[in-house]
Amino acid sequence: MGACIEAAATSTRRGMLIHRGAVHLADDAAETCLSRAHHDADDLDLLINTGIYKDRNTAEPALASIIQEDVGANVGGPAQIGHHGTFSFDLLNGGAGFVTAAHVADGFVASGTARLAMIVASDADPSPRTSRNYPFKPAGGAVMIAPGKLGFQRFVIRTFPEDAALFESRLVWDAHAGFRGHNVVEIREAPAFADHAVEHAASTAREVLADAAIRADQVDVLVTSQYPHGFGLRVARALGIPDDRLPYVPAPLRGVHTAGPIGALESALTTRRFAHARHVLFVTAGAGITIGVAWYRGWE
Amino acid sequence: MTCWMLAEASGETPFEARFESIGAFLPEHRVTTRELMATTKHHTRIDLERLTGIREHREANPTESSLSLAIAAARDCLSRSRYTGADLDVVIDASITRYVEGTTYQFEPPLSMAIKRAIGAAQATSFDISNACAGMLTGVFLLNDMIRRGTIRRGMVVSGERITGLGTNAARSIRSILSPQLASLTLGDGAAAVIVDRASAPGIRLAGFTTLAEHSRLCLGLPGFHHSGANMYTRARKIHEVAMAEGPPLLEEILERGGIHLGDIDWLIPHQTSVRAIRSGEKILAEKMCEHPRHVVVTVDEYGNTASTTLFLALHHHLAEHQFKRGDKILLLSVASGLEIGVVLLEMDELEATHGSVH
Numbered sequence: 001m002g003a004c005i006e007a008a009a010t011s012t013r014r015g016m017l018i019h020r021g022a023v024h025l026a027d028d029a030a031e032t033c034l035s036r037a038h039h040d041a042d043d044l045d046l047l048i049n050t051g052i053y054k055d056r057n058t059a060e061p062a063l064a065s066i067i068q069e070d071v072g073a074n075v076g077g078p079a080q081i082g083h084h085g086t087f088s089f090d091l092l093n094g095g096a097g098f099v100t101a102a103h104v105a106d107g108f109v110a111s112g113t114a115r116l117a118m119i120v121a122s123d124a125d126p127s128p129r130t131s132r133n134y135p136f137k138p139a140g141g142a143v144m145i146a147p148g149k150l151g152f153q154r155f156v157i158r159t160f161p162e163d164a165a166l167f168e169s170r171l172v173w174d175a176h177a178g179f180r181g182h183n184v185v186e187i188r189e190a191p192a193f194a195d196h197a198v199e200h201a202a203s204t205a206r207e208v209l210a211d212a213a214i215r216a217d218q219v220d221v222l223v224t225s226q227y228p229h230g231f232g233l234r235v236a237r238a239l240g241i242p243d244d245r246l247p248y249v250p251a252p253l254r255g256v257h258t259a260g261p262i263g264a265l266e267s268a269l270t271t272r273r274f275a276h277a278r279h280v281l282f283v284t285a286g287a288g289i290t291i292g293v294a295w296y297r298g299w300e
Numbered sequence: 301m302t303c304w305m306l307a308e309a310s311g312e313t314p315f316e317a318r319f320e321s322i323g324a325f326l327p328e329h330r331v332t333t334r335e336l337m338a339t340t341k342h343h344t345r346i347d348l349e350r351l352t353g354i355r356e357h358r359e360a361n362p363t364e365s366s367l368s369l370a371i372a373a374a375r376d377c378l379s380r381s382r383y384t385g386a387d388l389d390v391v392i393d394a395s396i397t398r399y400v401e402g403t404t405y406q407f408e409p410p411l412s413m414a415i416k417r418a419i420g421a422a423q424a425t426s427f428d429i430s431n432a433c434a435g436m437l438t439g440v441f442l443l444n445d446m447i448r449r450g451t452i453r454r455g456m457v458v459s460g461e462r463i464t465g466l467g468t469n470a471a472r473s474i475r476s477i478l479s480p481q482l483a484s485l486t487l488g489d490g491a492a493a494v495i496v497d498r499a500s501a502p503g504i505r506l507a508g509f510t511t512l513a514e515h516s517r518l519c520l521g522l523p524g525f526h527h528s529g530a531n532m533y534t535r536a537r538k539i540h541e542v543a544m545a546e547g548p549p550l551l552e553e554i555l556e557r558g559g560i561h562l563g564d565i566d567w568l569i570p571h572q573t574s575v576r577a578i579r580s581g582e583k584i585l586a587e588k589m590c591e592h593p594r595h596v597v598v599t600v601d602e603y604g605n606t607a608s609t610t611l612f613l614a615l616h617h618h619l620a621e622h623q624f625k626r627g628d629k630i631l632l633l634s635v636a637s638g639l640e641i642g643v644v645l646l647e648m649d650e651l652e653a654t655h656g657s658v659h
Contacts, residue, residue, distance in 0.1 A: 045305050047511075052407050059405075059530060060396050060432040060521040061637035068513035074303075075514035085303035085510040088638065089438050090430035094408045100427050104442055111449050113307050157425045161417050164409050171405040173528035180526040185407075287408035290426075 003109035003117075004148025005274070005296070007037035008266040010259060011122075011140040012252040021055035023063065025140030026122035027070040029259070033118060033142035034071065041073040045114035046105060047088040050097030050258045053123040053136070057171055057183070064088035067120055087114075095225045095286025096157060097121060097258045098143070099294050102282075103155040105145045117145045121258035130177055131185040136227060137255045141262025150297040156208050160200045160289045166193040167287035194228035197285040201231070202238035204291045205283050209239070212279075212295050216240040220277035220298075221268045225284045226253060226260030235283050247273060260284075274298070304508035304554050304643075307441070313448035318503025319651055320454065323377025323493040324616040325369055326603065327360040331464075336485060340471045348485055351477070353575025357488030357604030360462045364489075366399040367411055370460030371418045373491035373609075378419060380655060381495050383454060385420035388495070390443060390455030393428045394435030394608050396521065397463050403528040415458055424455070432519070433571055434509070434636035435459060435608035436492065440644055443496040444507050454497035461607040463487045465529040466521070483519075483534040486574060488604025492612035499649075505629075506558035506645035510550065511638050515542050519637035540577055543635050547581070548588040551633075554643050563591035565645075566628040567618070571635045572600035572610035593631065608636075619655040624648045 011028035013020050020028075026049065034041055049064035065088045069075055073086040093100040098121055105117035122140030125131050145151075168188045175181040201224075209216065222245045224232035232246050246264070248271075253263030261284050268274040280296040333349040333356060349355060360369060370393060378385060393412035400406045400414075412426035431438040439457030446452045470484035496504070519534040555562060562585065570578055578598055586592040599614040606613055611632045618624060626648055634642035 056522050057405075058520060058522045059398075059430070060532075061516055061519065061640075062431045065511050065513045065516040065638035065640065068511055069516040073513065075512075083303055084301050085305070086513065087305040087509040088511040088513060089434075089509075089640070091427055092410055092430055093427040094410065097427075100425075107445050107449055107451060108305070111307075111313060111445060113445060114305055157427070159413055159416075159422075159426060161413060161422065164413060164417075167408060169407040170400070171407065171523060173403050178526075181528075182526070183405075183523040183528065288410070288413050290409065290413070 001110055002148050002151035003106040003145050004151035006144040006146045007033050008143045008262050008269050009033040009036055010253060010263050010266050013138050022051055022053060022122045022124040023055050023066055025124060025138060026051060026067050026120050029122065029140035029142040030067055030071045030118060030120050033144050037144040039116060041071045042084060043116050044073045044086045044118055046108055046117040047073065047086055047120065048101040048105060049090045049120045050101045051122040052092060052094060052258060053126055055126060057126045062088060062090040064090050093286065094288060094290055095227060095257060096284045096290040096292030098261045099155065099282050099284045099292030100157055102152060102294060103157065106152045109145055109147055115147060119143045121262055123257040127185060130182050133187045134185055135187065135189065136257040137252065139253055139256035139259045141259030143262055143265065152294055153297050154208060154212060154295045156204055157292045158204050163196045163289040166190040166196060166289065169287065197228055197289055198231060198234045198238060200289050201235050201283050201285045201291050204293050205239055205281060208293045208295050214279055217242065219245055219279050219281045221273055221280045222246050223261050223264045223268065223280060223282045226256050226263055229255055231285060302553060302557065303510050303550055305510065306508040306557060307444055308506055308558060314450045315448050316499045316502040317444045317447040317496050318499035318649060319646060320495040320497040321377050321381035322612060322616045322619060323373045323380060324613055325372035325376055325491040327358045327364060327489050329359045329361060330356050331359050332356045336467060340474055342475045344474055344476060346477050352486055353601050354486055354604050355601050358490060359464045360489040364462060365401050366395045366397040366460040366462045367414055369462060369491035370395060370411065370415055370458050373460060373493040374415055374419050374456060374458045377456065377493035377495055383495065388421040388424045388454060388456050389452035391416040391421050391424045391426045392439040392457045394439045394457055394459040395461060396432060396435065396607050397461050399462050403465060431640060432637035433607050434634035434640040434642045436612055437632060437634040437642040437644060440494060440496055441507050441509055441642065444504050447496060447498050454495060456493055456495050458493035459608045460491035461609055462489050463607050464489050466532050469524055469527060469529055469531050480533040481531060483536050484532045486605045488606045490603055490606035490609050490613055492609040492616060494612055503646055503649050504644060505647055508554045509642045511640050512546060515639040518639065542639060544581060544584045548585055550641055552589060558645055561591060562589050562593055564629060565593035565631045567595045567597055567630045568593040568633060569597040569611050569614045569630060570633045572614060573605050575601050619652060624652045626652055
């Protein structure tokens, strides 16, 4: 038994005047994803959130439990023996969070521990007035994973700690910010981050393709992170995968963080390219530098 | 159908999993509850020691961070293990507090990256988990699944909590027992680590989690608005009520699935919030389930509530005191913001013989 992708959805802010934080973006994407997959929220066994930048930088509870409540997955009454339940938690691995969570969900679904898993990712600048160098556009994404014949075949998640200092994101206390000081989101990205992310992503993906005995031109769809800018195209060219294997990603989803690969996946699903693909390659990158690569098989 | 997402030692997966080593690190500096209450800005008249049973807790020194505490626990864990860092396939960090220096909280890269570098586990897959005080047990739940399926051979879950700053912040505003920040005064700093590895016989007999998400907003931890560090706002009484109302039927269900009765459990290790809450829970469990475990472990009186590490510090403490016997059945029970309920049932194996003294 494998774990297959049933549906994907994204949500973005509509209009500058409407402030929609990470929770709302996640809720919207999760509800659309449930609807597209024709599942009731109560059917969910597992809900993993991979978003990093949350409303008010909330450290607890896991955002996943809040999303679970908001979409109404097994809520509203005392737990009763024999009734269904949902387990929610956050998994944090930066831009590689989606592939890492897919690895975890794939395991639980393939072993039968879970039947239906949803991965949610959303990020929004928690404090736009004070954040420094926050580079990501706000967006939410959700992907439904269910048992299937083929689906995910191989995952590789690799880190390149020699490049850890190329992207650092912290919440620091600045006593001089505002009237009385503020905790400030501060992101430091070195100019070399994008180049190194592409280089490490390409080397990791090459290894996955070689292990699977798949030529670059046999990759039908290449789903990638949407940050750093131009990452997908540069990885495709480094691997020798034709440019047209990258799904079109609408402008509001270019430059988003953890939901980036979900934006590309949604595009491939809605245009039916995913359904017709034999080999799908997911290539994601984030701080660390962490690279997450997954090979997904659509048909024999 | 079940309320739980459940992994049972059924023989249907190729392998079984066990706890191979437990590590811990506790800062040396002890602060009594009386000393802490003497720092409150307002005269509160709260006898917190009587209310919670917590006598003291540990506080990290200014040079220690969540990260450095976690690394110390990971090293302690490896020092008791047959493995080196290079043998680990996965490293998961589960800290709620993610301070890397002072009150600087790190979003990216994940803390697990720095931890695996420090312990020589460069090749291990690494990521962080955020699941409030259930974080470490969530990590064990994940590793258990990966090991049982044969995806990995062994992994480490580690957490460092430098969390007493929340108490320092709370002490400025607490006026009465009704303060939503009162629970912040029960916190203690500490770190723990566990290595889970492949086994021929099941050490982990049962593992399950469920989230009672209609209560997701009962406890919120977030950075201060006009001061450094963070604050925690807890509706402690409501959480206790929910846990006491929903816990017994949930526990009954999962134990039934594991083919075991509460009376068969030798040691129940619950999340350590206060002595009073644990004793009250013990009484209600006994009333509702008409049986009780042989022992209920309490370490909160000595360490305070060390957040995601409490279960593993308690396990470490009792291992060091050689209180467990081979074959003992130990039930780890997480109750955390979310509201997360997690259970891992262990059967004690050679871990009890190979463990050294407490730090």
